[in-house]
Every structure is written in C-alpha cells, then in structure tokens.
Amino acid sequence: MSADQLPSWHGTPTKRSIVEFVAAVTDPDSPDFVPERDRVAVFDNDGTLWTEQPVYAQLVFAIDRAAELGHPTSLDKLQAGGMAALIELVALTHAGITTAEFDDLCRNWLASARHPRFGRPYPQTVYQPMLELLGLLDRSGFSCWIFSGGGTDFMRAWAGDVYGVPQHRVIGSVGETEFRIGAGGPELVKTPKVQVIDDGPQKPSSIHRHVGQRPILAAGNTDGDLAMLQWTAASPHRTLQLVVHHTDAEREYAYDVDPILGSGTDQILAAAADHQWTVIDMAADWASVHAAT
C-alpha cells in the first residue's frame, strides 16, 4: 500500500520506526519476518489509546452511579479515603446486578456523559493516531488486544466497537461473577469480589492467560505497563515497544504522574532509554490528537 496509512503522525523518527517495523515483520523476504499467527500486539488503554485526564472515565461513571444510588461521593473524598474508598465505591456501583444490566448502565452513561474539557463523549477522546495504528496493524495481519487496568465489563461496553476489535480481545480488571437461574432465566451476577487488577506485573499474567502467546508489539504510558513491555521485548521475534509520553498541554495534557492513582513514568521512560524503545512525544509526533468533531 503506497498511501500514507498514518496521516495523523508527523514524519518524525517515531513514525518511521513504526512503519519500518511493520514492513520488516510482514515481508516474507525479510530476516525479521514473523508468521501471521505470531503477530500479536497488546495495548494499554487509559492514556495510551484514549485520554485519561483529568479523571478516568470509569471513575466518573462510578461517581455518577453512586449519586443515582443515593450515596453521593466526590473525587476529594475518594482521594482522602485512598484505596479502601475506591474498593467500596466499586462494590457499590459495579456489583449486585447482572452483567446484562451493567452493560446497559455503561452504554447509557457513555451516551450522555461528556468529557469536561473537550465537551465530547468519552469514546471520542480516543487518540486518532493510535486508531490509525490499530488499523494499520489489523490490515497487516496482527491481532490487536487491549489490556487495561479498567474493568473488562466497562471496557467492552464501548472499546470493541471503537477500536475495531472483537470483545474477547478487550481485557481489563475482573470482578467475579456468579451464575444463577433468575426470574428471566440463566444470568451472571456481578459480585464485589475483585479477581484480578490488570496492572503492573499482572499484565503479563493476563496476557498469558487470555492470549496464550507472547506479543511482538506492546504500547503503554505508565510504570504500570512496564512489565507488559518487558515481557513482550523478550520474544524470540523482532519486537516493538511504544511509550506514549504526555507532553502536550495545549491539545491534551502534559504530565508524568497520574493525579488520581499516582502512577508515574520514571521506570518506563528509563527502560525506554535503556532499551531504545520508541517514545511517542505527543506534542512532536502527532499531527492531531483527537479526531475532528
């Protein structure tokens, strides 16, 4: 294909490293050729594929739902209450209903909620350059998977459609569900019990469990993605690691530490420097951040 498949990327070394990698692993005559069944790519979501500032969409959803349920809370209260307050909020807002009911709640919320700065639905705060990358990889025989710290059920209410990947490739944190024969027939009820928090060293374990093979491309943006990128880098195939660096206060946000959960970027940026991973400098590398409305 001769047309530029990454039009929202400036012609910087970052773009060239991506295009060259994809060309090398898909060219049967290249020494770096990777058979299609091994072309697995994994992506973090919050801050890697869509805007996570000023507050994670799922946390806004939980705060809105808590108010609806008659238990209003606020970001300040949650930050003061730490992890215990967060777990309590998740138990209140993400449990005691069926998976079908929860999916409806998420879809309804997503249809009406707007990002406070950009004034658009959260699914329209996905990064246009990353959508183009997902498309390029899909057309190049890759299977793209999402491994998010966010909840799987929340993610699947929108991410499959937005990113063009099947539901089974959208993975996140997991709460236990219980099977029961309800009034309307067999159903799964969400429980407050957290089975997996899909962050940090858990991400390679989740990839092993859900994919069953080692990826050759991984993209993340915080230290919580470091293990995923390390795991991928150790593939016997040629690999590519991408780190989205938030340097663009004008068009999005500039930050190195997430103000809500406190996850930083020191370790992943140091590892990127050590191993020549590709750091995406949002301000310099992206011609646009979000799609035009």
Place this chain on the structure above:
Amino acid sequence: MSADQLPSWHGTPTKRSIVEFVAAVTDPDSPDFVPERDRVAVFDNDGTLWTEQPVYAQLVFAIDRAAELGHPTSLDKLQAGGMAALIELVALTHAGITTAEFDDLCRNWLASARHPRFGRPYPQTVYQPMLELLGLLDRSGFSCWIFSGGGTDFMRAWAGDVYGVPQHRVIGSVGETEFRIGAGGPELVKTPKVQVIDDGPQKPSSIHRHVGQRPILAAGNTDGDLAMLQWTAASPHRTLQLVVHHTDAEREYAYDVDPILGSGTDQILAAAADHQWTVIDMAADWASVHAAT
C-alpha cells in the same frame, strides 16, 4: 457442500439435529440465521472431546511427575486423601517452574505417555466424530472454544493443534502466575495458588470473561457442564445443546459417574430430557469413536 462432512456419525436423529441446526443458522434466508460474529460454540474437553477414562490424562501426568520429583503417590492414595491430596499434588507438580518449562514438561510427557487401554498417545484418544464436528463448525463460520476443568497450560500443550483452534480459545482451570526478571530474562512462574476451577457454575463466568458473548452451541458430558449448557440455551438466537453420553463399553467406556472426581450425569440428562437437548448416544450415534491408527 454436498459431501458428508460428518462421516463418523451414523445417520441417526442426533446427526440430523446437528446438520439441520448448522444449516439453519448459516442460511441467510432462514429465520434462524445467526451472523458470523455471534456463531460461538463452546466445548467441554474431558469426556466430551477425548477419552477421560480410566484416569484423566492430566492426573496421570501429575502422578508421573511426582514420582520424578521423588514424591511418588498413587491413585489409591489420592482417592483416600480427597481434594486436599489433589491440591497438594497440583502444587508439587504444577508450580515453582516457569510457564515455558511447564510447557516443555507437558509436551515431553505427551510424546511418551500411552493410554493404558488403547496403547496410543492421549491426544489420539480424541473422538473422531467430534473432530469432524469442530471442522464442520469452523468451515461454517463458527468460533469454537474449549472450556475444560483441566488446567489451561496443560491443555494448550496439545489441544490447539489437535482441535485446530488458536491458543486463546483453549481455556481451563487457572493457577496464578508471577512475573519476574529471571536469569534468562522476563518470565512467568507458576504458583500453587488456584485462581479458577473451570467447572460447574464457573463455566459461564469463564465464558463471559474470555469470550464476552453468549454462545449458541455448547457440548458437555457431566453435571459440571450443566450451567454452561443452560447459559447457552438462554441466548436470543437459536441454540443447540449436545450431551455426550458414554454408552459404549465395547469401543470406549460406559459410565454415568466419573470414578475419580465423582461427577455425575443425573442433572444434565434430566435437563436434556426437559429441554429436548441432543443426547449423543456414543454406541448408537458414532460409526467410530477414535481415529484408526
């Protein structure tokens, strides 16, 4: 396709129910048409896709490995020790090594171990009629998934190749893994902690987690598969439920209760009668059980 795609099935009502179902859901002019993305089929493994008698292959593997490790045990001892003895055996034989090392162990064992009655490698005790069914479904636009009570890592050492499904569609019970940077680089170490036992009401939860949609076809053989079949039956699409009934002492085994774990068939056969699910009478419905050697 006019050629018989299920040659190892006798021309009984069982075969006709399968062929008619597949034709109906794949015919765009049928009122029962199901779009390809919703054609998900789920299969139990032990006793549904391969022979589970006289002893589950994975249990034989564990007993053999315990002996190698200098901790010999026996089936009698395990039965006397109940679930606690089983958990201890799994911790001894399935943990403390990397996922790559465990995969090697499984593959080596599978290459040399032989089924005590049939004298062939365990992967050659898969049911030829079920292999034909998996092939028919694959050619008909279905995604076939395995949801086994056996361990995911043990299953993936052979099941993907034998059943012709990608690794991510081979799911079973799961032990936790821990990411570490070892001498040879990043690796996952198997721990003795069991995260999920993929049986009974857990099966719908596992399907929700791994597939993210409700199947339209489910096949099992014991009460441990009942919830999976119930979950599938409640799809808004037309569905098919298959129960493999072990009625063939001559060519395989005739039993209703598994002698090792004690799982029975009372509930699933009662549900099959109640809901007109398709019971596969192995002796009457299958022209052959295993492939000729």
